[in-house]
Amino acid sequence: MLELIPAVDLKGGKCVRLQEGIASRSTEYSSDPVSMALHWESQGATRLHLVDLDGAFSGKAAHLEIAKSIFGSLKIPVQFGGGLRTLEQIETILHLGAARAILGTIAVDNPLIVQEAVRNFPGAIVVGIDARKGKVTLRGWVDQTEVTAVELALRMKDLGIERVIYTDVARDGMLQGVNYQETENLCRETGIKVIASGGVTSVEDIQELWNRRASGIEGVILGRALYDGKIDYQDLRTQVLSW
Numbered sequence: 001m002l003e004l005i006p007a008v009d010l011k012g013g014k015c016v017r018l019q020e021g022i023a024s025r026s027t028e029y030s031s032d033p034v035s036m037a038l039h040w041e042s043q044g045a046t047r048l049h050l051v052d053l054d055g056a057f058s059g060k061a062a063h064l065e066i067a068k069s070i071f072g073s074l075k076i077p078v079q080f081g082g083g084l085r086t087l088e089q090i091e092t093i094l095h096l097g098a099a100r101a102i103l104g105t106i107a108v109d110n111p112l113i114v115q116e117a118v119r120n121f122p123g124a125i126v127v128g129i130d131a132r133k134g135k136v137t138l139r140g141w142v143d144q145t146e147v148t149a150v151e152l153a154l155r156m157k158d159l160g161i162e163r164v165i166y167t168d169v170a171r172d173g174m175l176q177g178v179n180y181q182e183t184e185n186l187c188r189e190t191g192i193k194v195i196a197s198g199g200v201t202s203v204e205d206i207q208e209l210w211n212r213r214a215s216g217i218e219g220v221i222l223g224r225a226l227y228d229g230k231i232d233y234q235d236l237r238t239q240v241l242s243w
Helices: 033-042 053-058 064-073 087-096 105-109 111-120 149-158 180-190 203-211 233-242
Strands: 003-011 014-019 022-030 048-052 078-081 100-103 125-132 135-138 143-148 163-168 193-197 217-222
Touching: 003 033, 003 053, 003 064, 003 193, 003 233, 014 033, 022 033, 033 048, 033 064, 048 053, 048 064, 064 078, 064 087, 078 125, 087 100, 087 111, 100 105, 100 111, 105 111, 105 125, 105 135, 105 149, 111 125, 111 149, 125 149, 135 149, 143 149, 149 163, 149 180, 163 180, 163 217, 180 193, 180 203, 180 217, 203 217, 203 233
Parallel strands: 003 048, 003 217, 048 078, 078 100, 100 125, 125 163, 163 193, 193 217
Antiparallel strands: 003 014, 014 022, 125 135, 135 143
């Protein structure tokens, strides 16, 4: 099965989508993120992807109250990321009700925190690997590193991480199609479970990921294509169930 995970990205208290992760290239879709989250649950989503964009850029959680409201309002599990760079921040978001905490920048900057988080919260820690041209980016995709996505995934696997979210930054919010070759390559070279993200445009993109699920691709995050109406969530679920 391929889990179809709608995204709610928070910026300034509103539900937005960025293009290529650039803060100034933001499109607002709703001033009520809780209602938007409930909408995706009502459409049949089995999990929600919630991101604090302001937190990702600043390293300090900016939407804890909204996140708490979403956790408390939904019956489905929510995975949360954006600005989680200390053990205390990770503990806080999980205690507020997140099913999974997504760690990004600290996976490179301070892997010992990842190791401790995995030890304290087994199964609840996911690493977000955001890459541009195969190289990992940090701090809300602002800082470019020379670490490859595969290299980071292998490091994280050694620390006990079971799954990663792989985002091709250059495609995110651009409706240019999923980088399914690199997503599959990451699975095959590391043996780690991968949730694909970035660039989903059409049902054909989902089909490409579905065809490669045996490699270890277990889900896909859906953003702008849903909000712009290029993909209907319920129709997509029906199609995937028929494959």
